[in-house]
Amino acid sequence: MAKVISGKEVSAKVRADVKEECERLKEKGVTPGLAVIIVGDDPASRVYVNNKKKACAEVGFVSEEYALPAETTQEELLDLIDKLNNKKEINGILCQLPLPKHLDEKAVINAISPYKDVDAFHPSNVGKIMIGDYHFLPCTPAGVMELIHFAGIDVSGKNCVVIGRSNIVGKPMSMLLLHENGTVTVCHSKTKNLKEICSSADILVAAVGRAKFVKADMVKEGAVVLDVGINRDENGKLCGDVDYAEVEPKASYITPVPGGVGPMTIAMLMKNTLKAAKLQNGMDD
Numbered sequence: 001m002a003k004v005i006s007g008k009e010v011s012a013k014v015r016a017d018v019k020e021e022c023e024r025l026k027e028k029g030v031t032p033g034l035a036v037i038i039v040g041d042d043p044a045s046r047v048y049v050n051n052k053k054k055a056c057a058e059v060g061f062v063s064e065e066y067a068l069p070a071e072t073t074q075e076e077l078l079d080l081i082d083k084l085n086n087k088k089e090i091n092g093i094l095c096q097l098p099l100p101k102h103l104d105e106k107a108v109i110n111a112i113s114p115y116k117d118v119d120a121f122h123p124s125n126v127g128k129i130m131i132g133d134y135h136f137l138p139c140t141p142a143g144v145m146e147l148i149h150f151a152g153i154d155v156s157g158k159n160c161v162v163i164g165r166s167n168i169v170g171k172p173m174s175m176l177l178l179h180e181n182g183t184v185t186v187c188h189s190k191t192k193n194l195k196e197i198c199s200s201a202d203i204l205v206a207a208v209g210r211a212k213f214v215k216a217d218m219v220k221e222g223a224v225v226l227d228v229g230i231n232r233d234e235n236g237k238l239c240g241d242v243d244y245a246e247v248e249p250k251a252s253y254i255t256p257v258p259g260g261v262g263p264m265t266i267a268m269l270m271k272n273t274l275k276a277a278k279l280q281n282g283m284d285d
């Protein structure tokens with residue numbers, strides 16, 4: 001039976017630490033501020049944005065929501081970002097993805113000041129992560145690492161397999177595991193012998209975006225299994241990329257969905273926003 005790593009518990013600890021540090025910052029006259037931009041009315045994005053705003057209020061940050069209509073032009077969106085880049089009270093800017101098809105996501109990411117890029121999506125921040133010299137880590141992979149650390153798992157020398165190669169999760173995830181001396185393999189839709197590669201993993205990170213994709217025969221006995229997926233199963237119930245019922249008996253540690261990696265993403269966003277506020281006010285440690 002696997003030990004369950006609770007993202008609920010770990011994220012609450014991270015948020016409590018951020019809240020405490022936020023109080024200290026406020027005594028020095030600095031209140032961290034996060035601007036969240038949402039374009040259009042994607043229901044999943046709406047839920048994520050609401051949760052981000054709620055987390056800000058809970059830790060004592062100011063948050064500003066910019067809800068723009070789906071027909072917003074590229075120029076209007078870039079104008080808003082420019083305004084927020086120059087707004088002193090705003091330390092972090094997050095533009096919720098995906099954007100409506102007519103908008104150029106890359107140009108939008110490029111327009112956000114790297115100093116306020118609390119998603120760590122800007123090419124300059126991505127480059128910094130690559131060389132291991134960064135201020136901001138992308139929230140989801142950073143959240144996975146926090147769970148690994150909390151469980152006391154040593155990555156060094158372990159076979160780590162990441163399923164998925166997105167810019168947001170898979171690629172930076174592989175880099176963070178590599179920084180901790182894991183031997184990392186990244187699998188994707190063109191990977192041959194996926195089952196065999198996954199079965200060699202001491203640490204398996206599933207970031208495929210397909211409900212219950214990882215089955216028991218893809219998992220080594222005693223593996224650590226981290227599930228980044230948020231999907232709906234055939235009954236409309238929330239589930240991960242891992243078939244939890246099948247895999248749990250084989251794993252040594254596993255993260256549930258919901259209550260695993262999901263809550264960590266927002267906690268790490270709070271951590272990045274706090275860091276941005278400190279950096280912009282010359283208080284970085």
Ligand code: GUN
Nearest residue numbers: 094095096097098119139
């Ligand atoms: N859409 C899905 N995940 C994310 C995220 O971490 N940040 C942003 N900005 N959009 C997302």
